[in-house]
Amino acid sequence: MSIESPAKNWLHAPTGTERAWIGLALLWCIVLTLAMPYWHFKGKQNSTGEAYTVEPTRFADRVQQFVDSNKVGEVNGTPIAEPPPGGDAYLQAQMWRFYPVLQFKKGQTYRLHISSLDIQHGFAVLPINMNFQVLPGYDHVLTITPTMAGEFPILCNEFCGIGHHQMTGRIIVTE
Amino acid sequence: MTKEEKSGDLIEKESEHRGDGLHHAPGTFTLTLILLVSFVVYYFANWKALADVWHVR
Amino acid sequence: MSESNDPPVHWLERMLDNTWLLLALGVLIPAISYTLWGLLELANLKAATLP
Amino acid sequence: MTTLDPTVEGALPETEAAGRGNHPPGTFRVCATTGLTVDLAAEKFIKINAVFAVVFLLLGGIAALLLALTRWSAVHLLNAEWYYRMTTFHGLNMLILWILFMEIGILYFAATALLKSRLASVKAGWAGFACMAVGAIMLDAVILAGKADVMMTSYVPLRAHPTFYLAIILVAVGTLIGVINFLATVYIAKRDKTYSGSVPLVVFGAITAAIIAVSTLLHGAGIMIPTFLWSIDVIDHVDPAAYRLVWWGLGHQSQQVNVAAMVSVWYLLGTLTVGAKVLNQGVSRTAFLLYILFINLASAHHLLVDPGVSAGWKIWNTSYAMYLAVLASMIHGYTVPAAVEVALRKQGHTKGLFGWLGAAPWKNPGFSGFFLSLLIFGFIGGITGVTLGTEQINIIAHNTLRIPGHFHATVVGGTSLAFMALAYYVVPLIFRREFPLRWMCRAQPYVFAAGIVLMSLGMSFAGSYGVSRRSWDVEASGALHPVSYDPSVHVWLGVLGIGGSLAFVGLLMFVVPTVLAVFFGKRVEAKMPAW
Numbered sequence: 001m002s003i004e005s006p007a008k009n010w011l012h013a014p015t016g017t018e019r020a021w022i023g024l025a026l027l028w029c030i031v032l033t034l035a036m037p038y039w040h041f042k043g044k045q046n047s048t049g050e051a052y053t054v055e056p057t058r059f060a061d062r063v064q065q066f067v068d069s070n071k072v073g074e075v076n077g078t079p080i081a082e083p084p085p086g087g088d089a090y091l092q093a094q095m096w097r098f099y100p101v102l103q104f105k106k107g108q109t110y111r112l113h114i115s116s117l118d119i120q121h122g123f124a125v126l127p128i129n130m131n132f133q134v135l136p137g138y139d140h141v142l143t144i145t146p147t148m149a150g151e152f153p154i155l156c157n158e159f160c161g162i163g164h165h166q167m168t169g170r171i172i173v174t175e
Numbered sequence: 176m177t178k179e180e181k182s183g184d185l186i187e188k189e190s191e192h193r194g195d196g197l198h199h200a201p202g203t204f205t206l207t208l209i210l211l212v213s214f215v216v217y218y219f220a221n222w223k224a225l226a227d228v229w230h231v232r
Numbered sequence: 233m234s235e236s237n238d239p240p241v242h243w244l245e246r247m248l249d250n251t252w253l254l255l256a257l258g259v260l261i262p263a264i265s266y267t268l269w270g271l272l273e274l275a276n277l278k279a280a281t282l283p
Numbered sequence: 284m285t286t287l288d289p290t291v292e293g294a295l296p297e298t299e300a301a302g303r304g305n306h307p308p309g310t311f312r313v314c315a316t317t318g319l320t321v322d323l324a325a326e327k328f329i330k331i332n333a334v335f336a337v338v339f340l341l342l343g344g345i346a347a348l349l350l351a352l353t354r355w356s357a358v359h360l361l362n363a364e365w366y367y368r369m370t371t372f373h374g375l376n377m378l379i380l381w382i383l384f385m386e387i388g389i390l391y392f393a394a395t396a397l398l399k400s401r402l403a404s405v406k407a408g409w410a411g412f413a414c415m416a417v418g419a420i421m422l423d424a425v426i427l428a429g430k431a432d433v434m435m436t437s438y439v440p441l442r443a444h445p446t447f448y449l450a451i452i453l454v455a456v457g458t459l460i461g462v463i464n465f466l467a468t469v470y471i472a473k474r475d476k477t478y479s480g481s482v483p484l485v486v487f488g489a490i491t492a493a494i495i496a497v498s499t500l501l502h503g504a505g506i507m508i509p510t511f512l513w514s515i516d517v518i519d520h521v522d523p524a525a526y527r528l529v530w531w532g533l534g535h536q537s538q539q540v541n542v543a544a545m546v547s548v549w550y551l552l553g554t555l556t557v558g559a560k561v562l563n564q565g566v567s568r569t570a571f572l573l574y575i576l577f578i579n580l581a582s583a584h585h586l587l588v589d590p591g592v593s594a595g596w597k598i599w600n601t602s603y604a605m606y607l608a609v610l611a612s613m614i615h616g617y618t619v620p621a622a623v624e625v626a627l628r629k630q631g632h633t634k635g636l637f638g639w640l641g642a643a644p645w646k647n648p649g650f651s652g653f654f655l656s657l658l659i660f661g662f663i664g665g666i667t668g669v670t671l672g673t674e675q676i677n678i679i680a681h682n683t684l685r686i687p688g689h690f691h692a693t694v695v696g697g698t699s700l701a702f703m704a705l706a707y708y709v710v711p712l713i714f715r716r717e718f719p720l721r722w723m724c725r726a727q728p729y730v731f732a733a734g735i736v737l738m739s740l741g742m743s744f745a746g747s748y749g750v751s752r753r754s755w756d757v758e759a760s761g762a763l764h765p766v767s768y769d770p771s772v773h774v775w776l777g778v779l780g781i782g783g784s785l786a787f788v789g790l791l792m793f794v795v796p797t798v799l800a801v802f803f804g805k806r807v808e809a810k811m812p813a814w
Contacts, residue, residue, distance in 0.1 A: 040675075046232050051590030255497065267529065
């Protein structure tokens with residue numbers, strides 16, 4: 001009974017199907033345990049959390065400098081900035097927009113810096129569905145390689161006030 | 176550990192002998208195997224989906 | 233607890249019966265592995281150079 | 284289908300009449316059905332905690348219906364302001380208030396009735412309850428007043444009215460007092476030798492929940508106190524990354540309290556409904572030990588795509604130090620149904636692999652609720668949880684609807700349903716009132732489970748297209764840069780809405796008979812009527 005005290009010396013090794021199940025479950029847990037380090041070294045998608053502390057105002061200045069020197073166009077009133085392949089890109093999140101629109105080349109790797117000027121935000125790339133957290137005071141660096149061309153909406157996926165669902169942006173990936 | 180069981184089947188006898196442990200639950204074992212298979216399928220399907228997105232570090 | 237003529241109780245069983253030891257472990261392990269380690273990493277972040 | 288008459292008589296052994304524990308005369312009664320000694324003070328606390336729990340369940344449930352009808356894009360009921368307000372309200376009422384009040388009741392029951400002990404301190408019981416109740420009422424009031432639209436997580440520097448943080452601190456302190464009162468009762472029971480040998484397994488599970496709760500509440504104090512001070516401008520900065528780290532020590536660890544409490548309730552209901560025995564005490568307890576040692580590391584699941592914490596920290600903690608807590612759940616997932624199977628086979632239901640399952644007392648809501656909870660928790664909640672909580676896979680899941688799709692299967696389909704199933708025994712045994720509308724009670728677990736499963740699937744599939752959780756308008760209409768999804772997203776959001784509405788019907792089918800039973804039910808004079 002689960003509601004009565006067992007007498008002393010109740011510890012016994014499992015037997016029968018119970019033993020078999022625990023063995024199988026343990027085996028599966030070992031597979032699970034090995035999967036993450038395996039992907040860390042061999043996989044292409046990892047969240048290593050590379051980050052630096054940063055003053056929001058300094059970050060905003062850097063974003064503006066990035067936009068000024070890399071602007072290639074404008075969409076819906078937002079500048080489009082294209083960093084050189086292998087270079088640094090800056091994206092600023094704030095209530096309730098992403099700034100600027102980024103333009104990448106397919107297959108090139110960029111160091112994408114994301115931070116927030118006010119409160120916490122999310123960074124979701126649609127429709128491929130990649131998601132990261134954006135915090136004020138932290139420069140979150142994603143070393144990212146777009147593998148397909150097209151226009152990708154970005155969306156805030158962390159609640160950030162009444163206009164949260166309208167906080168969108170865009171990444172353009174050219175061939 | 177004293178137990179008096181109405182049913183005198185062999186497994187129960189043997190389990191008394193060994194203290195705890197030996198029991199006969201093939202239905203549950205089958206259920207848990209189904210769980211494990213679903214788990215494996217779902218887990219690897221997600222790795223597959225992950226492998227399709229942009230590269231990131 | 234157990235009388236002298238009882239068979240010795242397995243260490244794991246004694247551990248499972250020791251609520252206070254379990255309480256200490258249950259609080260310490262996550263405090264060290266999750267909380268302290270995590271906070272240390274956050275505290276040691278470098279300032280951004282913003283190249 | 285043969286219905287096993289789950290009269291508790293026969294399913295339970297005659298408890299020795301001698302053991303009266305350490306109760307002073309006149310402070311206890313002997314339960315006519317189970318033979319357990321019920322401490323009258325503890326009984327009072329179990330009752331008021333259960334009543335408060337059900338009130339918050341109903342409030343959270345009403346919010347749930349409004350939310351489901353808003354996410355269902357064809358209906359889109361609430362405006363944005365009230366949608367976000369209700370999300371905050373729903374999360375806190377369900378995840379914190381309904382569950383914590385229930386859990387304190389369960390802890391008091393386990394320590395007193397199952398250990399034949401008096402409650403360590405009646406004063407502490409009142410103090411804890413008062414803190415919790417006052418905190419809970421303040422919390423709901425400040426949210427409904429529109430002063431705390433910050434979600435349950437209240438991530439800084441998003442700011443709520445100071446009352447919000449103070450209310451959470453009060454609830455946490457009250458709960459901590461309750462947990463300490465429980466541990467003190469376990470202590471005096473051992474000191475007074477009210478039981479011999481080890482504590483019963485259900486009590487061990489309750490101890491597990493209590494230990495996890497201590498860790499949870501310490502993290503809660505560690506973050507909510509500075510945040511409260513920040514909200515009244517005593518300190519000027521709370522670091523957002525550190526807040527997330529420590530807050531999830533409260534937010535996720537509290538869900539591990541639920542897991543431990545739910546598994547204990549499974550064991551308890553296995554015994555109460557079909558007379559299941561623990562097959563191997565060592566196995567079941569070692570599994571609980573793995574929870575105590577490792578399950579709390581899982582809070583790292585929330586920080587997998589965060590800046591700041593390293594891959595090493597993420598991988599180690601995400602794996603709960605090696606998936607040992609997952610192993611524990613997989614063990615319970617076997618031992619609980621296996622105990623039911625062995626008990627039913629012994630009662631003569633030996634046909635084939637699943638003859639026992641067909642012969643189980645499916646008309647007893649205590650059984651059907653418990654078994655459905657087990658299935659939903661394992662097959663949907665567990666599998667999705669471990670997968671989404673994998674460091675890299677989290678990239679395609681973080682903050683999408685897949686996350687609530689997962690935790691509604693664990694916390695609602697699992698924990699809440701198990702607690703509802705438990706209520707079908709608590710009301711006749713502790714309140715000593717008969718349930719009216721018994722047909723409704725019998726159907727309730729099925730309706731509720733079906734609703735939750737549908738809703739959870741709807742959320743999971745919509746989320747896999749990238750639909751964000753906590754977003755009022757999936758189409759982001761009026762946004763500067765338009766967003767569009769695969770059109771099937773709206774089908775899945777419809778499934779979410781229908782499932783959520785069905786689950787709400789299931790919730791009412793629980794609340795209405797329970798309230799009628801508690802306040803107007805026929806008195807149970809001797810034994811509890813069989814389900």
